[in-house]
Ligand SMILES: Nc1nc2c(c(=O)[nH]1)N[C@H]1C(S)=C(S)[C@@H](COP(=O)(O)OP(=O)(O)OC[C@H]3O[C@@H](n4cnc5c(=O)[nH]c(N)nc54)[C@H](O)[C@@H]3O)O[C@H]1N2
Ligand SMILES: Nc1nc2c(c(=O)[nH]1)N[C@H]1C(S)=C(S)[C@@H](COP(=O)(O)OP(=O)(O)OC[C@H]3O[C@@H](n4cnc5c(=O)[nH]c(N)nc54)[C@H](O)[C@@H]3O)O[C@H]1N2
Ligand code: SF4
């Protein structure tokens with residue numbers, strides 16, 4: 001008889017709830033948790049392949065040869081942790097605790113990591129967020145006061161009447177399965193989908209309206225949309241009157257940006273722009289202009305994302321059924337929050353951050369997440385001070401930060417690189433020490449708070465015994481802390497101790513998760529009253545089109561449009577994205593997902609390919625100012641002639657990952673490291689490349 005374990009998927013960051021069936025200590029089946037009514041995607045099913053993969057780190061490893069040469073010795077956990085602790089002690093003694101960096105992709109143990117860094121006295125904890133959605137976080141923060149949108153703001157897919165997506169490739173770059181399925185349900189019930197992208201993605205093929213926009217010109221489109229909505233008084237006047245400040249300034253600002261002007265810049269006919277404004281208004285407020293997920297596209301992303309959110313404000317769709325909604329917390333449902341180890345008292349840290357986030361250099365970039373793409377410049381220039389150690393936990397800076405060559409040079413300057421990993425990532429392979437974590441089916445983790453219209457708590461529970469000699473990160477951190485004299489901040493021995501601590505103020509017990517894998521904190525849908533109850537967190541308590549946050553920091557709320565330069569002759573703008581079968585840079589070596597998408601291809605417009613004598617399926621060389629790659633050409637009419645496109649995360653060079661070794665090209669190797677200085681994301685689509693056939 002199979003044992004049933006409720007847990008949380010971790011093949012990607014969406015953390016869908018799952019039900020796992022286990023027999024003889026092996027996983028025989030994974031499906032979406034039926035009590036939550038969600039499915040499982042291809043990547044979620046391929047968790048089985050990760051569990052059984054022998055091409056993942058199997059024990060702690062200490063480097064014996066040159067960095068990246070692949071020479072390792074097996075170590076015991078005590079040896080590996082002693083080694084890391086001794087190195088850290090020496091580094092801290094000589095250079096101070098601020099010379100230690102901890103970079104990670106947010107995870108359920110992040111509050112424990114923050115406790116570790118606070119205890120150590122380093123301000124330099126940073127997450128991947130800036131690389132992903134930094135600019136949209138800042139944009140929504142400036143307009144509404146909410147600074148963390150996946151947790152705090154979302155789209156009510158289930159009730160929307162019209163969803164407008166700007167390169168938010170929802171049907172490939174999935175949201176969690178509940179959200180994705182809700183959207184499909186709404187579309188079946190007649191909801192409209194408008195999709196805007198220089199490339200015909202899968203989502204484009206499902207849309208009611210698709211525009212092949214000139215790359216990088218979404219801001220021009222939005223200025224014209226806003227102008228039309230204001231001119232034709234298509235906005236929700238009652239809502240705007242009650243909740244929005246700065247309308248007159250916005251109206252004066254957009255005056256020059258006619259639909260005819262926008263047509264010249266974007267390639268979208270003026271009449272169609274006007275038609276979208278009218279269509280969207282007809283469905284208001286159940287309409288959502290999606291502010292995007294990855295907002296690391298262009299160096300003006302802060303203004304593009306702001307313009308998208310402003311469209312929602314005009315439609316009255318912020319905190320409306322079918323629009324954008326504020327996600328409610330346990331507190332909103334009348335409960336205490338989940339306790340965090342990072343909320344303890346720590347000695348005050350006086351050093352500035354390595355990345356300038358929240359400080360004079362980048363005043364409105366949230367220091368809570370940091371500004372990851374400053375990693376290489378900060379290390380190489382010792383600016384603001386020498387940096388000597390990097391712990392990378394669930395994070396692969398060598399391929400997740402643009403300009404891998406510069407990142408590698410920076411890593412070369414460090415005295416210590418440690419990777420906490422489940423795969424031989426590029427950074428793990430380049431590290432001094434690899435500390436393997438059990439993969440998610442093999443471990444328990446801290447409790448997850450899921451905010452939303454009905455906030456709830458979820459638990460990742462171990463389904464099977466770890467296949468290899470691995471330890472969960474929450475234990476690795478405690479063991480490391482003890483060696484550094486910081487054990488007092490981690491007063492737990494087992495995961496039950498952590499869970500009990502997390503739940504202590506909630507009146508919820510561990511057993512409450514047994515029946516369904518989660519605990520609902522309310523049975524009501526928590527929507528705030530649109531007349532008087534919306535809790536905007538800006539100083540004015542309203543949506544600030546003229547932003548006090550930005551203006552006080554010296555940044556204008558509106559910027560005149562700068563035309564997007566077309567690529568010079570013979571060059572293309574490199575744009576990137578994801579596919580449904582892979583997670584960023586994590587799954588290219590997964591046995592089953594590798595079979596589905598074994599390498600990336602370069603989408604190139606058919607006419608451009610013809611001029612360059614590039615044949616479909618033939619290999620080409622792509623060269624940028626910072627790197628070169630070899631990749632198969634996909635010649636197609638389905639991409640704008642100014643752009644070429646490739647999937648992120650290929651071109652791996654770790655021989656231990658035999659299935660994806662040297663398959664395809666790496667976008668990070670080609671991309672220049674340029675950033676949106678206000679919003680905080682890198683401009684991953686700012687690099688121009690040359691393409692030539694390889695004979
Ligand atoms: N060049 C370029 N850079 C990008 C992007 C791009 O498109 N192009 N996209 C950006 C975006 S949107 C994002 S979100 C980031 C993502 O950047 P990353 O966070 O670096 O990427 P991920 O693929 O999510 O996973 C990082 C690592 O976590 C490891 N991992 C997986 N599961 C576990 C686990 O359970 N425990 C531990 N310890 N490790 C685990 C994986 O093996 C992988 O090496 O990249 C950003 N950077
Ligand atoms: N399967 C899968 N799903 C995922 C992830 C994953 O790795 N795999 N990762 C998750 C994460 S962390 C993120 S951030 C999201 C990312 O999800 P999305 O934000 O949807 O981003 P991408 O997949 O990076 O796709 C970006 C799209 O923008 C288009 N684009 C490029 N330039 C422009 C432009 O100038 N204007 C417009 N309008 N479009 C443009 C590109 O052609 C591409 O189709 O996906 C999440 N879901
Ligand atoms: S979207 Fe797929 S891979 Fe990501 S958590 Fe959900 S089921 Fe797992």
Ligand SMILES: [Mo]
Pocket residue numbers: 131132133293294
């Ligand atoms: Mo992301």
